[in-house]
Amino acid sequence: MTAALWLIGYYKKPNGLKLGFGYAIYASTALNNLIDKIAEASKRAWKVWFTSGWFVFGIATAVAIYILGGDLLKELSSIAPVATVMPVVPGLTIPLAPGLLALAVTVIVHELSHAIAARSGGVKVKRLGIIFILALPIGAFTEPDETSFNEAPHKTKLRILAAGSLANFATAALAVGLLSVFLLGYPSTPSAVVVQGIIPHTLASSLGLKGGYLIYAINNTRTNTLTALSSALASSRPGQLVTLVTNHGNLTGRLGAVPPGYGDSDKGFIGIYLNSMPFFAPRLYLGLSVPAWLQIEVYGFWIWFINLNVGIFNALPIPMLDGDQFFKELVAMLKEKGLSLTIGNGVVYGLEAISIGLLFANLIFSLSVLLRNANNLRRVRKTSRILRQ
DSSP, X not given: OHHHXXXXXXXXXXXTEEEETTEEEEEESTTXXXXXXXXXHOHHHHHHHHHHHHHHHHHHHHHHHHHHHHHHHHHHHOSSOOOOOOOOOBTTTBOHHHHHHXXXXXXXXXXXXXXXXXXXXXXXXXXXXXXXXXXXXXXXXXXXXXHHHHHSOHHHHHHHHHHHHHHHHHHHHHHHHHHHHHBSSTTTOOOBEEEEEEOTTSHHHHHTOOTTOEEEEETTXXXXXXXXXXXXXXXXXXXXXXXXXXXXXXXXXEOBOOOTTSOOOOSOBOOEEEOSSOBOOBSOOTTOOHHHHHHHHXXXXXXXXXXXXXXXXXXXXXXTSHHHHHHHHHHHHHHHTTXXXXXXXXXXXHHHHHHHHHHHHHHHHHHHHHHHHHHHHHHHHHHHHHHHO
């Protein structure tokens, strides 16, 4: 995408396109008329909606600090700490296609909401833009008229600043709501694990398992999650007779041993790759296959997950996030109502210090865990190569 924008910029030189090394920023007024029409449709309803964002934003800030603080305590007290804060990078930390779509939805609804809140409050909007780094649309922005924004009442500014997170929460609720309509018990009661691939010359290949098969149970133990399946195999041994309950009937065979290159374990081995997303049975299949429904679930999950997390952590009072400006604007409004500026600033800067400290501490712990895991994986691979020689 960035390469395409570079070519367009080089040959066409369109207005609003800014190019740099590895990034591209495109801003346009093309949506301004549409945003004006939406904002003018019902100003009273928009005012009520965006005012509710104040309270939602405050709750999100408390939740974000609680999550970061709780994660840090778990990391400090855990014998085997895990990475709790991860950057969202499609294709690296999250699936590529679902991640890109979820990010696009997240930034679009976030910035459109800012723009609609601005226009419904009488603040002019210059342009809307999107930011690409390499091929990834990593962000978007609404560019309000600075003079118009600064002259707006404090309440209007607070509505504009809270609007982005409010839209993300609404999108997350819509995604999980739609999934709940079509799926049975989403997101708390998965039905089965999904076979993604088969390892040749194993029990799975001999039984004819294929990608897209569902495994509901092993013997009499339900395996509706990866954890449940691992627990079912925890005490198994090679040669043990097992029955796999699948969407293609019951398949019976004997577990094999773990082949070289697939780890060091004396447990029984089925020989399957599993999708990390469990399968949630739809209320009506509507003629769609299991893989098709799984894709719907995966895309819906990531739209819900990323919108929810962006909405929460955008409320943190950290510079460059909406939360920082929101709380400073709130203090400015309360100052006019008699709040001591010293107290107000003390609260804001205290929240900033706590938020930044917790975020960096979690990032440092997560990075150290990832590096430790990478080193351990290299040692396991090296040992496995030596044993096979």
